[in-house]
Amino acid sequence: MSYMKKISSYWFTKFGLEQLSVFYGYLKKSGWRRSVFSHKPVDQVGEPIPWYCYAAIYFLDQRLNQIDKCDIRVFEFGSGNSTLWWSKYASSVISVEDNNEWYSYVLKHKPMNVTYKFAEGEHDYLESLLSEKSNFSFIVVDGTYREACVTEAVKKLTDDGVLIIDNSDWDSLQETLIQLEQNGFRRIEFYSLGPVNGHPWGTSILYRDNNILKL
Numbered sequence: 001m002s003y004m005k006k007i008s009s010y011w012f013t014k015f016g017l018e019q020l021s022v023f024y025g026y027l028k029k030s031g032w033r034r035s036v037f038s039h040k041p042v043d044q045v046g047e048p049i050p051w052y053c054y055a056a057i058y059f060l061d062q063r064l065n066q067i068d069k070c071d072i073r074v075f076e077f078g079s080g081n082s083t084l085w086w087s088k089y090a091s092s093v094i095s096v097e098d099n100n101e102w103y104s105y106v107l108k109h110k111p112m113n114v115t116y117k118f119a120e121g122e123h124d125y126l127e128s129l130l131s132e133k134s135n136f137s138f139i140v141v142d143g144t145y146r147e148a149c150v151t152e153a154v155k156k157l158t159d160d161g162v163l164i165i166d167n168s169d170w171d172s173l174q175e176t177l178i179q180l181e182q183n184g185f186r187r188i189e190f191y192s193l194g195p196v197n198g199h200p201w202g203t204s205i206l207y208r209d210n211n212i213l214k215l
Helices: 003-015 017-030 032-038 054-064 081-086 100-109 122-130 146-155 171-182
Strands: 073-077 092-097 114-118 136-141 157-166 186-192 201-207
Touching: 017 032, 054 186, 054 201, 073 081, 073 122, 073 146, 081 092, 081 100, 081 114, 081 136, 092 100, 092 122, 100 114, 122 146, 136 146, 146 157, 146 171, 157 171, 171 186, 171 201
Parallel strands: 073 092, 073 136, 092 114, 136 157
Antiparallel strands: 157 201, 186 201
8 A cells, every 4th residue: 555545544534535635635735745755844835844743833934934033043953954944044053964865965955054064973963062152042853862962952052042852752752851841941842744754743842931932
């Protein structure tokens, strides 16, 4: 059975025929169908978007459009189309990658305001952030060594900085998320379908008082 047929069967059992037709309209409008066929997170017209769940992408897009680009500095653990997407909103983006395939892909499309690093091993991966002299208004954890990345990311956020953790529904991240909330962070967890995948997942935004998103 093809990937698309498997997904159709899965969602048909949840919605039924009438609701499924509406749902397919949403899939087309969101760009999900195009992302499946290209196996890259893209929107309806093929523009790059993050591999976060759609609810988080829409929320961030609305908020980021209200912030002066000069005020936004981003660090990403894990790169991809998210790097290209963030470059539209930020004055500068620094991304670290340890996957050769993704590194080669992003390197070919890298905008001028993106600094791109390749790191092998956990020490170099984490040091790519810790070696930076300045702090960041957004730090994204969407690569490897996620628990360790979250621990180090907190040290490099600006006072109004925001932490974004993708796949925040993973069991392995629950203790880390609880610790963040115990240390003064508040969390919005978005859970929805997203690009490429045929199932929903979680993306969390963690913030403190007087944050850049004005939450």
